[in-house]
Every structure is written in structure tokens, then in C-alpha cells.
Amino acid sequence: MILLLAKIIVAIMALLHLYFLWLEMFAWTTKAKKVFRQFPEDLFEPTKTLAANQGLYNGFLSAGLIWSLLIEDPTWQVYVALFFLGCVAVAGIYGALTASKKIFTVQALPALLGIALLLAYQML
Template sequence: MILLFSKIIIGIVALLHIYFLWLEMFAWTTKAKKVFRTLKEDLFEPTKTLAANQGLYNGFLAAGLIWSLIIQDDAWQIYVGLFFLGCVAVAGIYGAMTASKKIFWVQALPALIGILLLLVHQFL
């Protein structure tokens, strides 16, 4: 049961990062303006390339999380899940410290919950 909950959390975190990819790579000068209200309007166009690069990294995180869900070997599934959730958690904590506290709640906390669930499952 715990493994099922961890897979659900991993799926949610992966979907969030697919959304971040889309937002930063394809909707930076449109939809992102409503999401990132603290950024001045005139900064979106000049930072478009930087945002797209950041979106690509979010896509890699999503790909790794999705990969962890389809690995057949139980141990490797957990190891890969822990690695990518750890990457997401570190990025979320750093983002919360440097950009916005909201990033902790949206990005880091779900990843930390996923890590906790995977560790509990592994040691039960």
C-alpha cells in the first residue's frame, strides 16, 4: 500500500515537472506572466531562452521520475525514484531559499513525501 502511495506521489511530481517544462519552454511570454507575478513584465522576453533551458531540466526530472515508475526490478525502481525525487527536493529547497517560499510547498514537499514513502516501504 505504501509503495502505491509513493508511485502516486512520483506520478504527481512528474506531472508537475511536465507542466513546468511546458510553462518555461512554450508559454514563458504568455501564461507564465500570470504564474510568475513577481517578475516584471518587461523581463519575460529577454529571459525567454533562460526559462526554456530551465524547462528542459524540468523535463529531464519528469523523464527520470516516469522511468522510475516503469522499471521492472523493485530495488532499482526505488533507487531511481529516490535519486530523481532527491534532485527535485534539492532544487525545490534551493528555489525556496533563493526565489520564493512557495516553491518549497509546490516542488520540494511533494518530493520529500515521496522520498519518505519510498524509504518506509524499503525498510518495512
């Protein structure tokens, strides 16, 4: 049951980071304006390339999380998931400290919960 909950969190985080990829790479000057309302509207176009770069990194996080779900060896599946959830958690904590506290709740907290569940599973 613990492993199933951890995998659900990994899948949700993967989907969330796919959404971030889409938003930052393909919808920065359209949909992102509605999501990032605190960001000055006149800066979306000049920061389009920077946002796309950031979106690409979110895509790598998503790819790693999805990969972890596809690994057949249970030990390596956990190790890879822990690595990528750790990356998400660090990025979320940094984002919360430097950009918006909301990032901690949306990104870091679920990743930390997934890490805790995976570590609890390993201890069984």
C-alpha cells in the same frame, strides 16, 4: 499501500515537472506571465532563452520520474525514484531559499514526502 502512495507522488511530481517544462519552454511569454505575477512583465521576453533552459531541466526530472515508474525490478524502481525525487527536493529547497518560499511547498515538500514513503517501504 505505502508503495502505492509513493508511486502516486512520483507520478504527480512527474506531471508537475512536465507542466514546468511546457510553461518555461513554450509559454514563457504568454501563460507564464499569469503564473509568475511577481516577475516584472518587461523581463519575460529577454529571459525567454533562460526560461527554456530551465524548462529543459524540468523535463529531465520528469523523464527520470516517469522512467522510475516503468522499471520492472522493484529495487531499481525505488533507487531511481529516490534519485530523481532527491534532485527535485534539492532544487525545491534551493528555489525556496533563493526565489520564493512557495517553491518549497509545491516542489520540495511533496518530493520529501515521496522519499520518506519510499524509505519506509524499503524498511518493511
